[in-house]
Amino acid sequence: MTPTTDDLARTLMDRAGDKKRFLVAIAGPPGAGKSTLADSLSAALKANGETAEVLPMDGFHMDDGILREKGLLPRKGSPETFDVRGFLDIIRAVKAAEGEVLVPVFDRSREIAIAAARIVARSTRFVLVEGNYLLLDQAPWSALDGQFDYSILISPPVALLEKRLMQRWLDLGFTQEAARAKTEGNDLKNGALVREHGRTADCVLTD
DSSP: OOOOHHHHHHHHHHHHTTOSOEEEEEEOSTTSOHHHHHHHHHHHHHHTTOOEEEEEGGGGBOOHHHHHHHTOGGGTTSGGGBOHHHHHHHHHHHHHTSSOEEEEEEETTTTEEEEEEEEEOTTOOEEEEEETTTTBOSTTGGGGTTSOSEEEEEOOOHHHHHHHHHHHHHHTTOOHHHHHHHIIIIIHHHHHHHHHSBOOOSEEEOO
16 A cells, blocks of 8 residues: 555654654656655645755756766766765755755756755754655765665656656657657666666655
8 A cells, every 4th residue: 555645744753753853865767756745745744743844856967068068968867967976965964954054956947956045944854855866876876875864765657757757848848759859868767777776765656
């Protein structure tokens, strides 16, 4: 039986006990629904009197200009196209909970990361980190091992992911051909990497 968002919120609260800061990884392939779950889970925790904030990994995309210089623009979203060191620094600062941490947020409509666009306050108890490669067992992402107190992997069927990804690109104005190229040439490849080279999660959701 698939747990509901309320079930997951109760699990996190039980696991957190009296901890002042509890980091949750919400990982999965592109199109899996990570941001949707993170936002819903944040709302459920707040409804139970907790404090929660979402920290999206997408805020650490390298800028398109940098990716173009590196010849990586067609592979944007793959593991090597993120500022992993910057992301690790932020995760460690958030885990330490020694003060306010400002984090970037990715604006998909403009394909740019906006610096210092969200605050993780010192008083925030639950930080829900969402992104593709949080459980990836390959360096440098493997340095995240041990940083999270609880991990959730969302792994829907590939056919469902393909449908969602195609619609995402079409909604952003891509032609059918261009959307197909983005989906098959990049997104689904990244999704396969997540499924085949990931550490074991505490909870796995398949729909």
